[in-house]
Structures are given as structure tokens and as C-alpha cells.
Amino acid sequence: MNDNQRRAAIASLSAGNERQLEMKKTLLTAVVGGAFILGVTAGCGGVTEDTATPSVAPSAAPSAAPPAKKAPADTRTPGQKNAQRAAESYLATAPFSRTGLIKQLEFEKYSKADATWAVEHVKVNWNEQAAKSAKSYLETQAFSRDGLIQQLTFEGFTAAEAKYGVDKAGL
Known part of the structure; x- marks a missing residue:
């Protein structure tokens, strides 16, 4: 398979991966949203009409939760983020060398700097x-x-x- 055929095959697979990623995001949003609604309604307790008392036993005073750890700020540029996503997508569909992957990203019109940054930040053996x-x-x-x-x-x-x-x- 020559480089042009390989690039065309990868571009075709890449378009399918984008659709699949969007479907996964939609499903995840629906699942998380449904779990939140179930959690809220299950945790509300109920009041019976005849007794007007909570149907859930009172619990101990809420404990102070430790403050949530803040995720480190994402300092990637949009070009770096997109190049990294593209690199991961390519690696999921076909084997690449380090320099071959950089060249493929450059062929896709990513800058040399963004392509190199992306390849240096993907997890790959x-x-x-x-x-x-x-x-x-x-x-x-x-x-x-x-x-x-x-x-x-x-x-x-x-x-x-x-x-x-x-x-x-x-x-």
C-alpha cells in the first residue's frame, strides 16, 4: 500500500471514528443525566399522606467533605488538542512510526509544531x-x-x- 492509499484509508476511517465518538458522547450524556435524576429522586425521601413523616430515617449530621481537588488547567492550544486527538485516532486504526505520524498530521494541515507536540504527548510504544x-x-x-x-x-x-x-x- 503506498502512502496516498494509506492516507485515503486513514481519512475514511477517521471520519467514521468522529461519528462514533459523537455517538459515545451522546450516550454518556444520557446515562450520566439519567443517573443524576435517579439519584435525586431516590434521595428525596417521601412524605406519606396519613403520617406526614419522612419515609427515610433521619441520618447523622452530614460530615464535612474534603474540598475537591482541582484538575490542573489544560494549557494545550486548540491546535495541540486537535492534533493529539487526530494522532490518537490514527494510532487506533493503523501502525505509524514517530516521524510517519508527524508527517501524516502535517499532511492533514497541522503545523509542524502542533504535530510534533501531539506525537510527543500520545501514549504509544x-x-x-x-x-x-x-x-x-x-x-x-x-x-x-x-x-x-x-x-x-x-x-x-x-x-x-x-x-x-x-x-x-x-x-
């Missing part, structure tokens, strides 16, 4: 990416060990990552 890439190549083409190492380094994997990937692929 580049050796495992090389192994996935090597296995993918071997599913569709025949390679010698050295030829596959050369192909992986051409894609941007380091020599060590390429050797690891080829070893994991069984060559």
Missing part, C-alpha cells in the same frame, strides 16, 4: 507500532528480513524499532 507494521506487510507481501527492516526504516522507524518489529513478526 513505537516498538509495538513497528511490530504491527511488519506483521501487516507480511500479510500482503513477501519480504526478506533485511528488505522488511529497510521498508520499516523507510517509513520512519529507527533501526532498533525496525529490528524489533521484524523479530516480533517472526522473520
Whole structure:
């Protein structure tokens, strides 16, 4: 598969991932909202008409809850956030080298700075990416060990990552 075919396949998958993410957000909002409503109505207690007393036994005085910890402020720029989301999406659909992923993000019109920042902040094992890439190549083409190492380094994997990937692929 050449770079243009790979980019087209990834762009197609990326559009599907965006729809799937929106559906998950909608479902999560509905579930959280429903749980909140259930919690509020279940915690209200009730008053019976004939006794006018609470149906829930009184509890001890509320304890002082520790102050909530504030999450650290998100200092990412919108470009960095979007580039990081795109990088995570790409990694979920296909194996990439570090430099290959930066180039893909730049192809998608992210700045070099945002693309590099995003790739430095995603959680990824580049050796495992090389192994996935090597296995993918071997599913569709025949390679010698050295030829596959050369192909992986051409894609941007380091020599060590390429050797690891080829070893994991069984060559």
C-alpha cells in the first residue's frame, strides 16, 4: 500500500471514528443525566399522606467533605488538542512510526509544531507500532528480513524499532 492509499484509508476511517465518538458522547450524556435524576429522586425521601413523616430515617449530621481537588488547567492550544486527538485516532486504526505520524498530521494541515507536540504527548510504544507494521506487510507481501527492516526504516522507524518489529513478526 503506498502512502496516498494509506492516507485515503486513514481519512475514511477517521471520519467514521468522529461519528462514533459523537455517538459515545451522546450516550454518556444520557446515562450520566439519567443517573443524576435517579439519584435525586431516590434521595428525596417521601412524605406519606396519613403520617406526614419522612419515609427515610433521619441520618447523622452530614460530615464535612474534603474540598475537591482541582484538575490542573489544560494549557494545550486548540491546535495541540486537535492534533493529539487526530494522532490518537490514527494510532487506533493503523501502525505509524514517530516521524510517519508527524508527517501524516502535517499532511492533514497541522503545523509542524502542533504535530510534533501531539506525537510527543500520545501514549504509544513505537516498538509495538513497528511490530504491527511488519506483521501487516507480511500479510500482503513477501519480504526478506533485511528488505522488511529497510521498508520499516523507510517509513520512519529507527533501526532498533525496525529490528524489533521484524523479530516480533517472526522473520
